[in-house]
Amino acid sequence: xxxxxxxxxxxxxxxxxxxxxxxxxxxxxxxxxxxxxxxxxxxxxxxxxxxxxxxxxxxxxxxxxxxxxxxxxxxxxxxxxxxxxxxxxxxxxxxxxxxxxxxxxxxxxxxxxxxxxxxxxxxxxxxxxxxxxxxxxxxxxxxxxxxxxxxxxxxxxxxxxxxxxxxxxxxxxxxxxxxxxxxxxxxxxxxxxxxxxxxxxxxxxxxxxxxxxxxxxxxxxxxxxxxxxxxxxxxxxxxxxxxxxxxxxxxx
Amino acid sequence: xxxxxxxxxxxxxxxxxxxxxxxxxxxxxxxxxxxxxxxxxxxxxxxxxxxxxxxxxxxxxxxxxxxxxxxxxxxxxxxxxxxxxxxxxxxxxxxxxxxxxxxxxxxxxxxxxxxxxxxxxxxxxxxxxxxxxxxxxxxxxxxxxxxxxxxxxxxxxxxxxxxxxxxxxxxxxxxxxxxxxxxxxxxxxxxxxxxxxxxxxxxxxxxxxxxxxxxxxxxxxxxxxxxxxxxxxxxxxxxxxxxxxxxxxxxxxxxxxxxxxxxxxxxxxxxxxxxxxxxxxxxxxxxxxxxxxxxxxxxxxx
Numbered sequence: 265x266x267x268x269x270x271x272x273x274x275x276x277x278x279x280x281x282x283x284x285x286x287x288x289x290x291x292x293x294x295x296x297x298x299x300x301x302x303x304x305x306x307x308x309x310x311x312x313x314x315x316x317x318x319x320x321x322x323x324x325x326x327x328x329x330x331x332x333x334x335x336x337x338x339x340x341x342x343x344x345x346x347x348x349x350x351x352x353x354x355x356x357x358x359x360x361x362x363x364x365x366x367x368x369x370x371x372x373x374x375x376x377x378x379x380x381x382x383x384x385x386x387x388x389x390x391x392x393x394x395x396x397x398x399x400x401x402x403x404x405x406x407x408x409x410x411x412x413x414x415x416x417x418x419x420x421x422x423x424x425x426x427x428x429x430x431x432x433x434x435x436x437x438x439x440x441x442x443x444x445x446x447x448x449x450x451x452x453x454x455x456x457x458x459x460x461x462x463x464x465x466x467x468x469x470x471x472x473x474x475x476x477x478x479x480x481x482x483x484x485x486x487x488x489x490x491x492x493x494x495x496x497x498x499x500x501x502x503x504x505x506x507x508x509x510x511x512x513x514x515x516x
Numbered sequence: 517x518x519x520x521x522x523x524x525x526x527x528x529x530x531x532x533x534x535x536x537x538x539x540x541x542x543x544x545x546x547x548x549x550x551x552x553x554x555x556x557x558x559x560x561x562x563x564x565x566x567x568x569x570x571x572x573x574x575x576x577x578x579x580x581x582x583x584x585x586x587x588x589x590x591x592x593x594x595x596x597x598x599x600x601x602x603x604x605x606x607x608x609x610x611x612x613x614x615x616x617x618x619x620x621x622x623x624x625x626x627x628x629x630x631x632x633x634x635x636x637x638x639x640x641x642x643x644x645x646x647x648x649x650x651x652x653x654x655x656x657x658x659x660x661x662x663x664x665x666x667x668x669x670x671x672x673x674x675x676x677x678x679x680x681x682x683x684x685x686x687x688x689x690x691x692x693x694x695x696x697x698x699x700x701x702x703x704x705x706x707x708x709x710x711x712x713x714x715x716x717x718x719x720x721x722x723x724x725x726x727x728x729x730x731x732x733x734x735x736x737x738x739x740x741x742x743x744x745x746x747x748x749x750x751x752x753x754x755x756x757x758x759x760x761x762x763x764x765x766x767x768x769x770x771x772x773x774x775x776x777x778x779x780x781x782x783x784x785x786x787x788x789x790x791x792x793x794x795x796x797x798x799x800x801x802x803x804x805x806x807x808x809x810x811x812x813x814x815x816x817x818x
Contacts, residue, residue, distance in 0.1 A: 335792035
């Protein structure tokens, strides 16, 4: 799983369970993780990871996990404006037209294995979630540039992995979808190597099946075919289980 | 059970149905017991009642502390305003502190319009002399017929103890002023504050009015200690935040007026800041937005 860019997207549902899974998976595997938590507080992820058997506080203290608390940093910027002395990572709040350069610099500085201390595995970048910057005024192009730069640094140069979550809204059948989450998704699909598209069941709510995941391996440049598979999933207290369509334990 | 071929080991991920707060139980024995709240049966989060018990049921027991409930207003802001009033009334009955922001009404006006709680009949044991004095002749007569019940204590209505979760309200009556006075309320009435916007800090994508509201809210939270800044001697309480009609033209936001608003992201940025503030304090917010007036598709309102 080296050098992979995994894109997780959801529509009308919540795919953050996959982010929690990847976070605890990579931490357990001993990789150096850089997590951009833009939509929830650190204690939220920490509480869930606790249930999955990983302690985020310990990982952060040991230096294995670098966590950007997007909410906390942003609040500092929003309240004090120019006078705030927070990290430059959330500079896009001060001036959305400047793009995500500050965020990329943060990633670049933190994703390398730190000198001294323990040696960790290949670096991993997790972003939860990227579409929130669109509602804060950043353009789709800037977000795509950011993911492109991150991929070049993390996946190509450092042979690490990247997982990004993008959330979409209902899209009316319009020609010009200039509001961007759909456009962002399409742009990112072209950049990534593995797509996990999470949706609710098309037939409606079901207690035993929480939704479906379409897994799509994109062909690399040597002419491999893209393969798609559809699975259904159910989220439990300590994980999620995936199964082929129609083979839910509730049905069989 | 089929699993994706390149599945990443044992699938172990989790998902909480709602956003959690930044407060967690440190140990099983030390439970945060704030009046008017209780832990959710589904995931143990601290929840409060919205004031409407059927709405509580629909959203899974109640509103989690540290979260935000966004209500899209109906055409004339009749039911959404009513929901906001229920929310605030519930805060008064439970003894929570209130924060009300509106560009249209002063917070005192809003407080006067709160629905009256339907009070429990609590039997208060009164001595026989008191009973004899307070009974009027008609009831004395009635006691002659129902003489078996004469010795029972006289029933008095009193404010239901806040140990109950979720109260019922009588919308045809307004809340007693005495009960309202007992509640601590912080208000933000935009016409009073617009002249006080002094700082020329560039607020980025957020407009000045939202910025001043956010600053005011942060100041109240910090001063009253809802973010934990006050030491433990003061008993903990919840701050109920009611923001009326955000995004409307009265807030200086032209989101509802034009197809290409100048600050198209002002409201979403404000909500992002509000979320950050809620996650780090013991507060609950209800926001009403006149979304039927918004012509531009606003991206990803969380």
